[in-house]
Amino acid sequence: GQSLEQPSEVTAVEGAIVQINCTYQTSGFYGLSWYQQHDGGAPTFLSYNALDGLEETGRFSSFLSRSDSYGYLLLQELQMKDSASYFCAVSPGNTGKLIFGQGTTLQVKP
Amino acid sequence: GAGVSQTPSNKVTEKGKYVELRCDPISGHTALYWYRQSLGQGPEFLIYFQGTGAADDSGLPNDRFFAVRPEGSVSTLKIQRTERGDSAVYLCASSSQGANYGYTFGSGTRLTVV
Numbered sequence: 250g251q252s253l254e255q256p257s258e259v260t261a262v263e264g265a266i267v268q269i270n271c272t273y274q275t276s277g278f279y280g281l282s283w284y285q286q287h288d289g290g291a292p293t294f295l296s297y298n299a300l301d302g303l304e305e306t307g308r309f310s311s312f313l314s315r316s317d318s319y320g321y322l323l324l325q326e327l328q329m330k331d332s333a334s335y336f337c338a339v340s341p342g343n344t345g346k347l348i349f350g351q352g353t354t355l356q357v358k359p
Numbered sequence: 360g361a362g363v364s365q366t367p368s369n370k371v372t373e374k375g376k377y378v379e380l381r382c383d384p385i386s387g388h389t390a391l392y393w394y395r396q397s398l399g400q401g402p403e404f405l406i407y408f409q410g411t412g413a414a415d416d417s418g419l420p421n422d423r424f425f426a427v428r429p430e431g432s433v434s435t436l437k438i439q440r441t442e443r444g445d446s447a448v449y450l451c452a453s454s455s456q457g458a459n460y461g462y463t464f465g466s467g468t469r470l471t472v473v
Binding site (some may be wrong): 299 | 394401402407414418440465466
């Protein structure tokens with residue numbers, strides 16, 4: 250079977266740093282993606298990791314450890330607009346198909 | 360177009376009826392994906408098109424669901440004999456280079472079966 254686990258909710262204050270973890274068990278693995286989704290909106294692509302290590306894009310960074318089947322999304326200098334759901338997603342093959350986790354709801358407080 | 364367009368944005372239908380959901384991808388994107396998202400869940404894969412052909416339809420839940428992309432651009436997801444359990448947001452996404460460069464999702468069609 251295929252499964253991804255991430256925390257259901259995370260709360261942090263404006264200006265802080267938050268880490269959202271994702272562990273996965275899939276029959277194949279090509280890479281780990283992260284998507285952000287605001288209430289009522291479309292998911293938007295944040296990052297993709299195919300190799301071990303840290304990828305940084307502005308305030309957001311994503312990490313992957315293939316040997317541990319684990320990754321995380323790091324959000325720095327949190328802003329109120331970062332309040333949203335964050336999904337990790339595994340590419341089990343090279344077709345572009347994604348298997349999504351259940352999502353983590355991030356609430357940023359003033 | 361500039362983004363992925365999905366119509367209608369909302370659809371309410373009676374149990375047992377037939378519905379069609381349309382997706383207009385970003386111009387030039389050869390890969391097109393349909394996902395279904397229930398409240399509080401992540402998107403669930405339904406089907407993937409590369410050009411005109413369905414390259415992977417392993418996520419279609421049963422034979423009431425069917426999708427086409429006859430000219431390699433617009434795609435239609437068709438649901439026959441709708442059931443209340445089909446109620447969800449149906450998301451379409453397109454991509455030019457695969458998941459590693461990210462999908463662009465449309466805003467979805469919210470389907471409610473009453």
